[in-house]
Amino acid sequence: MATLIVNHRVADYATWKTGFDSDEQRRAGAGINLISVGQKAGDPGNVYIIFNVVDPSILPQFMADPELQQKMQELGVISAPEAIVVE
Numbered sequence: 001m002a003t004l005i006v007n008h009r010v011a012d013y014a015t016w017k018t019g020f021d022s023d024e025q026r027r028a029g030a031g032i033n034l035i036s037v038g039q040k041a042g043d044p045g046n047v048y049i050i051f052n053v054v055d056p057s058i059l060p061q062f063m064a065d066p067e068l069q070q071k072m073q074e075l076g077v078i079s080a081p082e083a084i085v086v087e
Contacts, residue, residue: 003086004051006081006084007082008077009045012076015075031053035050036048036050056087063081
């Protein structure tokens with residue numbers, strides 16, 4: 001088990017959060033379980049997400065999935081995600 005911390009910018013947090021929440025089943029199916037999500041204090045477009053990850057070796061493939069990339073674009077992600085794995 002590992003912890004994944006993701007940071008990226010979004011155009012509109014409320015729009016992004018609704019879409020993010022709707023994608024929980026796909027993440028859970030990959031063994032990626034949400035711990036916390038929120039905005040940086042004073043910078044609402046700067047999003048941080050923390051997950052537990054059962055098998056961190058799946059992360060490169062999961063993050064590169066064209067379906068995920070399309071969903072992120074549709075939801076207004078405006079910067080490449082920075083992902084850090086902590087074991």
